[in-house]
Every structure is written in C-alpha cells, then in structure tokens.
Amino acid sequence: MKHVETTTRPSEATPELPSVDVTLKVNGDSCRLRFDSRVTLLDALRDHLGLTGAKKGCDQGACGACTVLVDGKRIVSCLALAAQYDGREITTVEGLGDDGEPHPMQAAFARHDAFQCGYCTPGQIMSAVCLQAEGRAGTEEDIREYMSGNICRCGAYPNICAAIREVVAEDNDASL
Ligand code: FES
Ligand code: FES
Structure with missing residues (x-):
C-alpha cells in the first residue's frame, strides 16, 4: 500500500478543515492519503493519484465526464467527497482492459x-x-x-x- 501525505490548498479566505486519512482502492491498488475533508473524489484521483482519465467538465454533476465506478456502480466523481469512499472499490478508465488489451x-x-x-x-x-x-x-x-x-x-x-x-x-x- 502506498502512503501519500498531501493537503489541498484552500484559499486564504477559506478556513481550513481538519485533514482526513483515507484509503482509496483504485484499479486494484490501495493508497493511503491524507487530505482536506472537502477534496472531491475526482480531485483525489486526478491531483493526488495522477489518474487523469476521469475528466472535469462542469464540476457540478451535469456532464458525466468524471464518471467512475464504485463497487461496480457509476457515479459522478465531481460530486463525491473522497473521504466517503474509504475502502470502496473504485475503477477508473485506466483500470479497464487486461494485460495491455483494451476493454x-x-x-x-x-x-x-x-x-x-x-x-x-x-x-x-x-x-x-x-x-x-x-x-x-x-x-x-x-x-x-x-x-x-x-x-x-x-x-x-x-x-x-x-x-x-x-x-x-x-x-x-x-x-x-
Ligand atoms: S465534471 Fe461534469 S458531472 Fe462531473
Ligand atoms: S465532447 Fe468531444 S467527443 Fe464528446
């Protein structure tokens, strides 16, 4: 399991909220992360884990560009707080396919x-x-x-x- 200590950068006018420790299981790998409790799952995937397949289109749940699977069900990750997905099985487009073969x-x-x-x-x-x-x-x-x-x-x-x-x-x- 990877351990990553990271925090987001709330604007100076925004009060900091406590950091949370979260284990994200993405595409079969587990990674322990620490970040601001307001971080969305989309930002956690893209900015903290470097998985940029899921895209940020509207950032408000209207376009589906950020769709990922959680326990086999699709969700829009821009509306999901990463802290709520501790230990859940997350699949991104990078996790599709087998042995280099596309899905x-x-x-x-x-x-x-x-x-x-x-x-x-x-x-x-x-x-x-x-x-x-x-x-x-x-x-x-x-x-x-x-x-x-x-x-x-x-x-x-x-x-x-x-x-x-x-x-x-x-x-x-x-x-x-
Ligand atoms: S970025 Fe548009 S629904 Fe998430
Ligand atoms: S938005 Fe360009 S291919 Fe769908």
Whole structure:
C-alpha cells in the first residue's frame, strides 16, 4: 500500500478543515492519503493519484465526464467527497482492459469513431460498461435514455450508441 501525505490548498479566505486519512482502492491498488475533508473524489484521483482519465467538465454533476465506478456502480466523481469512499472499490478508465488489451467497450468506441475531441470519452466508456452490466442496454432508446447523463459536446451520440449496441450484441451472442 502506498502512503501519500498531501493537503489541498484552500484559499486564504477559506478556513481550513481538519485533514482526513483515507484509503482509496483504485484499479486494484490501495493508497493511503491524507487530505482536506472537502477534496472531491475526482480531485483525489486526478491531483493526488495522477489518474487523469476521469475528466472535469462542469464540476457540478451535469456532464458525466468524471464518471467512475464504485463497487461496480457509476457515479459522478465531481460530486463525491473522497473521504466517503474509504475502502470502496473504485475503477477508473485506466483500470479497464487486461494485460495491455483494451476493454471491448474501448475497442468498440475506437472502431466506431465514437468520439471527436475525446474529452467526454472516458466518462462515456465507464457509463457504457456499467450500463451493459446493468443489462439495460436492450434497445437504442434504452441506451440513449440510460446514457443521457453523459453529455458529448461534439455530438458523437450516433457512434457512441453504435459502439454500445455492438458490444451488447456480441456479448449476447457469446452467451447463447
Ligand atoms: S465534471 Fe462531473 S458531472 Fe461534469
Ligand atoms: S467527443 Fe468531444 S465532447 Fe464528446
């Protein structure tokens, strides 16, 4: 387990709150951190652990760019306080795939050109992986509905849908 002593820098006008000790389990690794109790999970991942896959878009829960999985469920990490996730299993886009091979959802996004600038893509992929696991990606309408928390300012939605549909169809075929 890594031990990292670190604190955030509240502005001079902001009173300091007590530091908290948190063990974050991310992508199979545990790391002991100490930081200001107001640090969000997104900032802890990006600024303290160097995992910059999850992106900061709106920083207020509206775009989905910061989506990560906690115990297999998707959350927007910009609205989550890191201190609340002590010991939970966190997965970021960096943790997908095996032995250097991309996760099938990552490969499908690449095949279908399901991105332009790519800023929303890690969040889209994490959300899509979770949607597939939830078994709620039955139709294109379902996919659009359950992916509606992930905004793509480049408008790559048709390609994102196509990528998800392909992975779900392949998975269904494999289980027949
Ligand atoms: S950055 Fe978290 S939802 Fe937009
Ligand atoms: S690919 Fe640019 S925001 Fe989605």
